[in-house]
Amino acid sequence: MGKIRTAIGLMSGTSMDGIDVALVRTDGEAHVERGLFLGMPYDPAFRDRLKLALEQAKSIRRREERPGELAAIERELTIRHASAVAEFLNRHGLDRSSIDVVGFHGQTVLHRPDEALTVQLGDGPLLARETGIAVVYDMRANDMLHGGQGAPLVPAYHAALAGTVRGTKLPVCFVNIGGISNLTYIGAESAIAAYDSGPGNSLIDQWVETHAGIPFDQGGMIASEGKIVAKLADRYLNSPFFTAGKRRSLDRNDFLPPNGKDAELADGARTLAYVAAASIIKSTGHLPVTPALYVICGGGRLNHTIMRDLADLAAQQKSTVISAEDAGFNGDAMEAEAWAYLAVRSLEALPLTFPGTTGVRQPVSGGILARSR
Ligand SMILES: Nc1ncnc2c1ncn2[C@@H]1O[C@H](COP(=O)(O)OP(=O)(O)OP(=O)(O)O)[C@@H](O)[C@H]1O
Ligand SMILES: CC(=O)N[C@H]1[C@@H]2OC[C@@H](O2)[C@@H](O)[C@@H]1O[C@H](C)C(=O)O
The missing domain is CATH 3.30.420.40 (ATPase, nucleotide binding domain)
Known part of the structure; x- marks a missing residue:
């Protein structure tokens, strides 16, 4: 068994219904302890901001571009994720020093695998500064650089869970x-x-x-x-x-x-x-x-x-x-848990994706680490 870390995963999915926060203790391999979960719904006004972001993202040609309101929305989204982490820690009486890493998905606003272009809004360094916890973010890009579809990434986590169904x-x-x-x-x-x-x-x-x-x-x-x-x-x-x-x-x-x-x-x-x-x-x-x-x-x-x-x-x-519940899992938490698990794999430089999952040429790791200070 490798080193066990405590990770928080953050998922803001394509439905734009809110931020899911989940805690996992794992070595990034077969050892997975699933823990607490919190869903923080977006208010209708912010959902409208995200819809605007999807519209404005259509003009993006290079993934670092942030036309129109996108830079401002990215900042708002990141601050909301920081608040979700604070709320999660507070509700469960946890100290941030007990968390080794946060896995941050961000909000997909554009995904064009045929052009090897995928854009997730989410400022990892800002989240690390706001939470005081190391953050692994932008986990899809390296897969695409190596010929993968950039999605899905959850399968590595499903594989770890399969033995426990x-x-x-x-x-x-x-x-x-x-x-x-x-x-x-x-x-x-x-x-x-x-x-x-x-x-x-x-x-x-x-x-x-x-x-x-x-x-x-x-x-x-x-x-x-x-x-x-x-x-x-x-x-x-x-x-x-x-x-x-x-x-x-x-x-x-x-x-x-x-x-x-x-x-x-x-x-x-x-x-x-x-x-x-x-x-x-x-x-x-x-x-x-x-x-x-x-x-x-x-x-x-x-x-x-x-x-x-x-x-x-x-x-x-x-x-x-x-x-998922009949199988012993929390069906709402799965993707956020996966992002916690993948963040730990990223720290260990273990592959996140495989030829059988995204079509990537060879198994590759991914994600960028933003340290807390
Ligand atoms: N009680 C419910 N009854 C019916 N549908 C529901 C209910 N609760 C949630 N949903 C559906 O599930 C959606 C949210 O699902 P989920 O959070 O798994 O998606 P996501 O993570 O945003 O998407 P993706 O996995 O594509 O990134 C809602 O938009 C709604 O359509
Ligand atoms: C580009 C992107 O964000 N894709 C999502 C989306 O939502 C579901 C499906 O399409 C999946 O491929 C992926 O998310 C999950 C979490 C994944 O990567 O495994």
Whole structure:
């Protein structure tokens, strides 16, 4: 066992719903002690700032550019992360000196793997100064420099957890249904394959926001009252994303929400929930063996309509679907925990990504270390 460090992971995901903070004690290898978690939601005004950031980021050609309001938003975002760390330490009676490192994801505002361009807003040195804790940030860039897709990065963490899944049946597939979905397959010989699997909640969120003025479909209630519009579902599921030989990582804008003429509110939500579930199953066609077990993480596991569709589709493959909680994990904390784990791996110069996860040419480490002083 290597040196055990205490790390905090910070994730601000593509859904822009808030900052997740998680504590992990790990050696960056097989030893993982999962701990405390805190979700700090963004207020609507800041969500609007992030939406503006996504718009303004479209003109970025080099990753260090910060046109328009982006520099100011990056600073605001970083200060909010520092406050989230302070709140987390305070609530749990922890002293900052007990934390060895913070893993800081930042906010993805642009992701164009075909141009080897990925931009996460987040000022690591500022966060280190504000928190007084060393910070590892910008963990996707080195992967892209070495020919990788820059995502997904969580698979290294899923692989570390695989041995601890309650009632493990291999092959197991971890699925994260966030704004976008990604999956990690762990086979009997611990072969690991991972990729973005398709649209997740972000289409549903945009649909219900536009047509009902609410940020997401709580529990999948709206969807549960609708019918699947087959033509609309097919439009998404026949996208070249699913048939291309090469696995591509996704940008939030790669799949756009339907327009109002395509469906009424409940049918649209129902169809997009089905698309979220069917995309995952369709994407498993690229795996070497059909998974025996799916462990579902991320906010989408709380959408019962997605979960029912997923269970039905998986049953046709004789596979079982369980939530992260059923497997003994916290489905909200997984990505933040992963960023804590990856920060420790970065300090140890261990690989964050592998040819089987991002398509990178060889296993590579990544991340930049900002010391606290
Ligand atoms: N109770 C709930 N019922 C239905 N959907 C929910 C619920 N809670 C959260 N969600 C969905 O989950 C989304 C947030 O999921 P999550 O935090 O996993 O995404 P993310 O980390 O932002 O995205 P990504 O993994 O793509 O970076 C919300 O935007 C919403 O669509
Ligand atoms: C560029 C980027 O931020 N991608 C996210 C996004 O959200 C889900 C999916 O697309 C995944 O590939 C990735 O995040 C997770 C945390 C990852 O890298 O593993």
